Amino acid sequence: MVGGVYSVIIVGLTGLVLGLIFNHFLPLLLKLGVAPKGTFGWPLLGETLSFLKPHSSNSLGSFLQDHCSRYGKVFKSHLFFSPTIVSCDQELNYFILQNEDKLFQCSYPKPVQGVLGGSSMLVVVGDTHRRLRNLALSLVSTTKSNPNYLNDIERTITRTLDSWQDNQQIIFCEEARKFAFHVIVKQVLGLTPDDPQTAKILEDFLTFMKGLISIPLYIPGTAYARAVKARTRIASTVKTIVDERIGNGELSNKKGDFLEILLSANTLSDNEKRSFVLDSLLGGYETTSLLMAMAVQFLGQSSAAMAQLKTEHENIRRDKGEGEYLNWEDYKKMEFTQNVINEALRCGNVVKFVHRKAIKDVRFKEYSIPSGWKVLPVFSAVHLDPSLHGNALQFHPWRWEGFQTHSQTSKKFTPFGGGPRFCPGSELAKVEIAFFLHHLVLRYRWRPEGVDQAMAYPYVEFQRGLPLRLYKIS
Ligand code: HEM
Structure with missing residues (x-):
């Protein structure tokens, strides 16, 4: 009797084990068998901590360097709690980007979604993404054709550079962040730097940014919790501005600006509209100011590039009247500036x-990527690949001569x-x-105060905010 029970249990267990092998592990093993080489590292965390180890942003970092030399440009790992394919290969990166929504889908980690909100363009996929994106594209083209747009940028530049008149030293990243x-x-809300709401949104934004890059613990007092609250405050300030506009009847005046188009878009819910404003503000200033800081730092290290840039802008200024604003024609003449950027x-x-x-099992060349796996196309690895860019670690703007910048x-x-x-x-x-550099090189010379380095955490930040010593050009 007892023996019979054991046999039933053994047969049952054998069935269970075989079932698991055939239904679960075998398909997984088959997938893994042809997946790229690599290792999963520790349980749960995998190799996330080594992947996130800070390194200078103009280098690959020890994790990628080590893994690429061991496993090749495409390897498997376990990152952000998921089995992952890391690609440092230009062909595969291109294939991933081009096959959005067909084979792959944008998939930011949950904490990022928590701060950005569920309607953020970086979070939504499929039809919702297409709807928001179409609006973004039409807003960009409206902005470009708005004659005030370029003049507003220049006025903000002049205001920023004027504020440095009496300073010999500035923390460039702070200045660039305020400017951008x-x-x-x-551009988005029609607010000037003197509007009290501008300072309020900026303050909330700085809190928001700190949370975006913090440890995602929703415990009161943590950077993450503060960020989620800051986002709610920004959304409510934006709502007030929008309500004021509607209340003042400004929408019927047909200003044709960013906010008017956004508000009259009947394909978007109110929540999506507010989220859209937030996306534009977020996308529009952090990355731009960082790139300005990088250009300024690299130029400070290359006197030849600096001299050529200055000559380009002196020539453009020579053809303009005193105080005359720059236009799109002038921008097209800034060829060397484009190379620097x-x-x-x-x-x-x-x-x-x-x-x-990956939203399907994908086969690309010899690589197999199982459905559901995370996929990370690493742009920096391609940008710093010496087989694609000669002397890849050197800042050499002339390499872009003849390159189609708009491609x-x-x-x-x-x-x-x-x-x-x-x-x-x-x-x-x-x-x-480009316009900022135009005025900067005509009015100031600069030199870094001590050593500073842009670090990839992997979000990029200058450790000391890039302190600069300024010299006015008389
Ligand atoms: C140096 C400046 C900038 C850099 C390096 C940069 C980089 C990027 C990258 C790499 C993406 C693709 C994200 C992905 O595929 O997951 C992206 C998307 C985006 N960027 Fe930028 N960006 C910059 C400036 C801006 C500006 C000025 C704006 C707004 C005015 C902006 C708004 C956006 C938005 C809304 C998206 C989401 C697009 C989508 O998902 O369809 N960015 N940006």
């Missing part, structure tokens, strides 16, 4: 990688991502930086 914020807040993007790697997941299809240069999620603000960021 004032530009985007004017591209090279700062390549060497500085403002965005090191993006988050995706979105370069596989070896993807600072703004690619495919259906290509950054809609790329041109706005570049014109803003």
Whole structure:
């Protein structure tokens, strides 16, 4: 009797084990068998901590260096609590970006979603993403054709540089952040730097940013919890501004600006509209100010690039009347400036990688990527790959001579991502930086105060905020 029970149990267990092997482990093993080489590291955390180990943003970092030399440019790992394929290969990165929503999908970690909100463009996928993106593209083209847009940027530049008149030393990152914020807040919400709401939103934004990059613990008092609250405050300030506009009847005056188009878009819910404003503010200032800081630092280390840049802007200024504003024609003449910006993007790697997941089993060349796995295309690895960019670690703006700066299809240069999620603000960021450099090189010379280094945490930040000593050009 007892023996019979044991046999039943044994047969049952054998069935269970075989069932598990055939239904669960075997498919997984088959998938793993052809997945790229690599290791999963520790249980749960995997290799996340080594992957996130800070390193200078113009280098690969020890994790990628070590793994690429051991396993090749595409390898498997376990990151952010998920089995992951890391790609440092330009072809695979391009394939991933181009196949958004077909084979792969944008997939940022839950804590990032918690701070950005469920309607953020970086979080939504499929039709919702397409709807928001179409609006983003039409807003960018409206902004570009608004004659006040470029003049507003220049006025903000002049105001910033004037405020340095009596300073010999500045913390450049702080200045750049304020400047880029004032530009985007004017563009999106029509606020000037003197509006009390501007300072309030900026303060909340700085709290918001700290939370975005903090340990995601929703415990009162933590940076993360403060960020979630700051986001709610920003959303409510934005709501007040919008309500004031509607209350003042300004919408019927047809200003044709960013906010008017946004408010009249009947394809979006109120929540999506507020989230959209937040995305634009967030996307529009942190990355742009960081890139400005990188360009300024790299230029400080290359006297030849600095001299050529200055000559370009002196020539442009010579053709203009006293105090005359720059226009799109002038921007097109800033060819060397474009090279400097591209090279700062390549060497500085403002965005090191993006988050995706495979939504189907994918086969690409010899690599197999199982459905559900995280996929990280690492842009910095391609930008610093010596087989694609000669003397890759050197800041050399001349390498971009003849490069189609407006091309979105370069596989070896993807600072703004690619495919259906290509950054809609790329041109706005570049014109803003080009105009800033125009006035900066004509009015000031600068030298770094001590050593500072942009570090990838992996979000990029200058450790000391890039202190600069300024010299006025008489
Ligand atoms: C140096 C400046 C900038 C850099 C390096 C940059 C980089 C990027 C990258 C790499 C992506 C793709 C993210 C992904 O595929 O997951 C992206 C998306 C985005 N960027 Fe930018 N960006 C910059 C400036 C801006 C500006 C000025 C704006 C707004 C005015 C902006 C708004 C956005 C938005 C809304 C998205 C989401 C697009 C989508 O998911 O379809 N960015 N950006």
